[in-house]
Amino acid sequence: MPLNSINTNSGALIALQNLNSTNTELGMVQQRINTGKKVGNAKDNGAIWAMSKNQSANSQALNSVKDSLQRGQSTIDVALAAGDTITDLLGKMKEKALAASDTSLNTASFNALKADFTSLRDQITKAADNAKFNGVSLADGKTTKMTFLANTDGSGFTVNAKTLGLAGIGLSAGSTFTTATLAKAVLTQIDNAIGTATNKLASLGTSSTGLDTHLTFVGKLQDSLDAGVGNLVDADLAKESAKLQSLQTKQQLGVQALSIANQSSSSILSLFR
Template identity: 50%
Template sequence: MSISVHTNKPALIALQNLNKTNDQIGEVQNHINTGLKIATAQDNAAVWSIAQNQRADIGALGAVKMSLDRANSIAEVSMTAGATVSDLLVQLKEKVVAAMDTSIDTASRTALDSEFKSILRQIGQVTDNAAFDGANLLNGLSGSGATSIQFLANSAASSYITLSTQDMSLAGTGGPGAGQIITMSVGSSLDSVTISTAVLAQLNQSIQNVNQALGSLGSQAKQITSHSDFVGKLTDTLQAGVGNLVDADLAKESASLQALQVQQQLGAQALSIANQSPQMILQLFK
């Protein structure tokens, strides 16, 4: 190999290797700083694209989880209120049966009727206030006429889980309508044994209807809770999958950094040695 003051091939090669090592160190340091081996599309376009799609699904599942949490809260409020209504109906039965006693006087009947109507009003108050975030399953969704509320079940928003209305409001003065759970009207009374007997039949039917409605609501609430748990597990699995694709192995990166730092030092020394070659020319001309 010729010796020239214009071209120092060993120095050029040493410089190329040193620059390559410096680039690798910069890449490893970026992995360590971000915790990602693939942070941008430039690192690996195909894997980055797959990871971004999975991140989009994870974000969508977050919205699904929020929707299901809202559904669960609405169901819990409705079941709590429904159980209260059931307890109040049990109290009503005591008053109605007592009013069927032909031996009681007018004052006692009036007192029973007053307590009966007070409990009826309480039932109305419970159903009117059994709302969460504006949704009330026990009074016909606040009069909107809807028969159910649908909640997101998947990230594509193509599947839903439903909570059905369980209208436990009192029947109007015109009597119970279709699908009315509580068949007693707002104007029911215990004015006589005959009227009390008719009210008892309505009350027994109402108690049965309310218990069935609570059973249906409980089944739907259980389905929502189960699906919410599944969505949570699915989100965790997808996050782990994205991590497998793009997360850096920091133990491996640490080892690589140390090795590259040694190479960097050796490369600098090799470049220094190569740069001394032209000095040999001076020796030839002494």
């Protein structure tokens, strides 16, 4: 037979313990719903929390990688734009040299073609020198290569520079003609320059494609890391919502159970009537 005591109410103590347990669970569920995370700090699950922090740090570090790769893309794009201009100029120079090789031209016409040729030649130098992004050029011959970030470990993606100025394509500041015969001879130089320029642009284009591919990979890698972190720490809100309703009901029942247990002591009074 259980002891009837006004000092110790075992039923109330048990009911209180159960209610406290329910309140603790309810607080955890409410926190998960408020934050959207099942692991919000190291107290929730130390191992999972540490893992998620490491992966989050890697994901954030990839932003720097993406910035570097995008800067590389822009630098190459500027060089390619200059290269397109230079090949167009070479095409016009070939046109002028070919026209000047016509021996039937009078002196005025020949000199006009020569002046046009010289002007086009000088524009090549300007295009190569001005092909800069963020103060750096892959086309002016002052840089041999550039290395951009490729991963969070500091490894790099190297792009070799291509000199697109006159010296880089086999011409010089003195490339010109003074007679129809020399104009015809210049045509071979221009053809060689066009071939050299297009080959260098093709190499830069390949490097640009490589950067594009790696940038796409880095974006997918970052998305995968973010998704992995979400799988580790994000709460299933539908599940937590259902659990919240269950615990709220359990809490109400616990309060009632504690109230009933507390009333049991009052039955002792009937013994003294």
